[in-house]
Amino acid sequence: MFTTLLHTVLNEGINKRLALKILEESRWPQNALELFAVASRLRDENLGKELYFSAGFGGVLPCRIVPRCAYCTYFVAEPFPLPDLLACVRKVEELGIRQMHLSGGSNLEGYDSEILEMVQAIQETSDIQVEVNLGPSLSADTVKALKTMKVVSITSSLETFTPELFNRTKPGDSLEKRKQLLEICEQEGVPIRSMMMIGLGEKYADRIEQLFYLSRFSHLYHLRFSRFYPYPRTALHNQLRCSPWELARTLAVARLIMPRINLGLAAGNEPDDLPLWYAAGGGNQLLGVMVSNRKVENKTNPEDELIIINERCSVYNRMPLMQRYLQEMGASVISKEKIQ
Numbered sequence: 001m002f003t004t005l006l007h008t009v010l011n012e013g014i015n016k017r018l019a020l021k022i023l024e025e026s027r028w029p030q031n032a033l034e035l036f037a038v039a040s041r042l043r044d045e046n047l048g049k050e051l052y053f054s055a056g057f058g059g060v061l062p063c064r065i066v067p068r069c070a071y072c073t074y075f076v077a078e079p080f081p082l083p084d085l086l087a088c089v090r091k092v093e094e095l096g097i098r099q100m101h102l103s104g105g106s107n108l109e110g111y112d113s114e115i116l117e118m119v120q121a122i123q124e125t126s127d128i129q130v131e132v133n134l135g136p137s138l139s140a141d142t143v144k145a146l147k148t149m150k151v152v153s154i155t156s157s158l159e160t161f162t163p164e165l166f167n168r169t170k171p172g173d174s175l176e177k178r179k180q181l182l183e184i185c186e187q188e189g190v191p192i193r194s195m196m197m198i199g200l201g202e203k204y205a206d207r208i209e210q211l212f213y214l215s216r217f218s219h220l221y222h223l224r225f226s227r228f229y230p231y232p233r234t235a236l237h238n239q240l241r242c243s244p245w246e247l248a249r250t251l252a253v254a255r256l257i258m259p260r261i262n263l264g265l266a267a268g269n270e271p272d273d274l275p276l277w278y279a280a281g282g283g284n285q286l287l288g289v290m291v292s293n294r295k296v297e298n299k300t301n302p303e304d305e306l307i308i309i310n311e312r313c314s315v316y317n318r319m320p321l322m323q324r325y326l327q328e329m330g331a332s333v334i335s336k337e338k339i340q
């Protein structure tokens, strides 16, 4: 029965009804394994078998969203000092990374001049490729300017597509502004990156609505999946942690809907989630290095490399562990240069 469902999708195309049925029925492992096999084949056929690393620079600007999102611990109060940021870019390049993103916080009043100055400063000293993720903080003119500066993508993360859930968990934020930014990027022909949080309180049907909404953007190039974690001292600290099974099956259904899009892992996931992600059709970009302007004192795994740039910032390299996990599964991880 489940096999027939997958054949129907492959031969006749997918719609919301079939996608929802597949998501529901894949809760049983024997069905999920069939789904994962199809999703992985689609990834290999459309994106190739090779994976590549990028780096994430978190908290580059203070988050002005008030009140804070109910699950968030990522916000910072001060901007990433530019000289520190440039020192981290140099270190990231030394590690062989050719693509990075600048991430957070958000400002409904706009972070237009701030991000343009930051990208310009990076481009004056480096040829690393830059992606931008500042929530709904960019005007149409800034999107145009970033396009002229040849940024790889602009992110607008909806996290959840359900207005009630968005307003409850992101009461200081604007779903409409985030959707508007997607529309602007689409109109301007700028590659779009988005994120979706699994386990925030949405229903299966909500996930399917969000996936189909995103799939209509012809410039969507990367969709990342966060797995809800109830961090202490957040408003949602009593909510249940999301299972990796939920994320993997949703990602595999996303692969059926959008076979050519990068499907990645975001907040709430760890390197130990990589095997299931890969088996479920995830690929092909990996976040291998994280840069922080907060003090990171300990490694979470002995194979990781913690590089202290100075007392304010550090570079955390998880590539050796991630590369080993993936190579043990027969996947190959290459540098970005080789696929361009």
Ligand code: SF4
Binding pocket: 063, 064, 065, 067, 068, 069, 072, 073, 074, 075, 076, 104, 105, 106, 135, 173
């Ligand atoms: S927009 Fe929300 S999730 Fe993002 S940094 Fe601000 S409070 Fe956190």
